[in-house]
Amino acid sequence: MTTKNLFKIALFSILFLGFGACDKDNDTEENLLPAEVLKESYTIDRFKVLNIATNLPNTAKLTWSVKDSIISENADLDFISPFQKNYPLTLKVEINGETKIYNSSINVTKETGTYSKYISNVFDFRPAVGQFTNEIPQYTAGNTEANMISAAKKAIVGSNTTMISLGGFGGYVVFGFDHTIPNMDGRDFKVLGNAFWGNEANEARAGSCEPGIIMVAYDRNKNGKPDQDEWYEIAGSEYFKSTTIKNYEITYFKPDASKSPVAGTEFWQVNTEYIKWQDNAGKSGYKVQNVFHEQNYYPLWIADASYTLKGTRVADNFYDQSGEGSYWVGRSFEFGYADNAPNNDEASNIDISWAVDKNGKYVKLPGIDFVKIYTAINQEAGWLGEVSTEVSGAYDLHLN
Ligand SMILES: [Ca+2]
Ligand SMILES: [Ca+2]
Ligand SMILES: [Ca+2]
Known part of the structure; x- marks a missing residue:
């Protein structure tokens, strides 16, 4: 045998024994945890x-x-x-x-660049029918849905905002932030609206409170947009109550221009059979046109003869405090809704830990990137018209 061949055999043996030793180690350490699981930092x-x-x-x-x-x-x-x-x-x-x-x-x-604590983008906007629809924001002839989303964006992005109205039940807006709002201990973000207290001598924590359901999404797949499976509902104070209806759906029908208005008995009722609606509980009726708002209440950029909105419906919160139809107030819910309490009130602050999945089970989100808000109430408050959530901005409570 040549020296070269001997060398080959020796090398082979070393390799063989080496592998053998490795196999043996694996057998004995099969149940042991790996030496390293985490990076050093x-x-x-x-x-x-x-x-x-x-x-x-x-x-x-x-x-x-x-x-x-x-x-x-x-x-x-x-x-x-x-x-x-x-x-x-x-x-x-x-x-x-x-x-x-x-x-x-x-x-x-520290990040490079500067985050904004306010809303940075609006992804979607579809109000329900309402007395401010086509006005807040303003619709002009020829506007498309994309134009109206841009108008909503102009209204509620940043610190210098105006307002959008979501109309009656189900009308919604979807917006996002340029960073993830972290879910820290306690409340994490504020939603701004135009709620205010009424005569507090009559009743505390009631007034112009028009609650909207808040949904949140964490951009888990990091694609920069909210995906269907990323949404969770904020379970506000009414969420688990038996009076709250989950998966409520309402369809609004375009008003028939050829039909003569049917005036009601009250001075403010211009047309009591104005916009037909129908829900998934078998009920139907008409939304009233009032004397204070003359524009079309059906979103004019929607070409379809009807459209359907859905979500969690909370029991009516307005009542006639005067007893004669002159003074209607809405009771504020305890926590977890938009446009439900004045902007300086703690009830306008939201804790991400209130988020629940479709089965009402609490989920633990590290933070959120997107928010959806829709009107939670399906009620006409006399001459005040329909209860409609307004949104005038939102901000991260952790970013200063
Ligand atoms: Ca929190
Ligand atoms: Ca996503
Ligand atoms: Ca409002």
């Missing part, structure tokens, strides 16, 4: 979600902590912070009676 900008995936067996129990606070018990960690700061991170993994601790850190850096 992570870096993420403020107001951005860092996702750390572990790929451990799903029988493992994970506990994520920053110092003494447990921040998650999920397989993946979604971490977000509004502070430029370094966080020591600990992951405790328990499996088959074995426990292992992994240490890392998260370095939260």
Whole structure:
């Protein structure tokens, strides 16, 4: 045998034994946890979600902590912070009676550029029929839906806003922010409207309160837009009550211009059979045209002869406080709705932790990127007209 061949055999043996040893190690350590699960450190900008995936067996129990606070018990960690700061991170993994601790850190850096705490974009706008529809924002002949979404954007983006009206039940707007609003302890963002208190000597926390349902979305797939499966409803104070109707649907029909107005008995009733509506509970009727608003109440950019809006319907909150039809007030709900309390009231602030899934189960979102608001009430408050949610902006309570 040549020296060269001997060398080859020796090398082969070393490789073979080497692999053999490796196999043996794997056999004995099969139940042991890997030496490394986390990187030494992570870096993420403020107001951005860092996702750390572990790929451990799903029988493992994970506990994520920053110092003494447990921040998650999920397989993946979604971490977000509004502070430029370094966080020591600990992951405790328990499996088959074995426990292992992994240490890392998260370095939260200041973003380049400047975030706005206010709404940065409007994605969709479709009001219900209403006495302010086609006026707030203003419709001009030939406007398309895209034009009206731009008009809504002009009204509610940034700090210097005006207002949009969502009309009656189901009318909605969808907007977003240029960063993720983090879900911190307590309330996280404010929705601005035009609610105000009435005569507080008669009743406290009642007045022009026109509640809107708030939905939130976290941009989990990071495509910059809200996808259907990313939406969750904020379960406000009325959510679990038996008087609240889930999956309510209402269809509004375009007014028939050839039909003569049917005046009512009250001075303000110009046409009591103005806009026909029909709901998914088998009820139908007409929305009244009043003397104070002469424009068409049906969105003029919608060519269809009818359209349907849906969502959670909350019980009527307006009543005639005067007893003679002259003074109507709406009761404010305790928490979790838009345009339900004055802008300086705590009730206009929303906690992302109130979000629930379709089955009413609370979900834990790291933060939110998008908000949808729609009118929650299907009520005509006498001469005041339909209860309609107004939106005049929104902002992140954690960004200063
Ligand atoms: Ca929160
Ligand atoms: Ca998305
Ligand atoms: Ca209002």
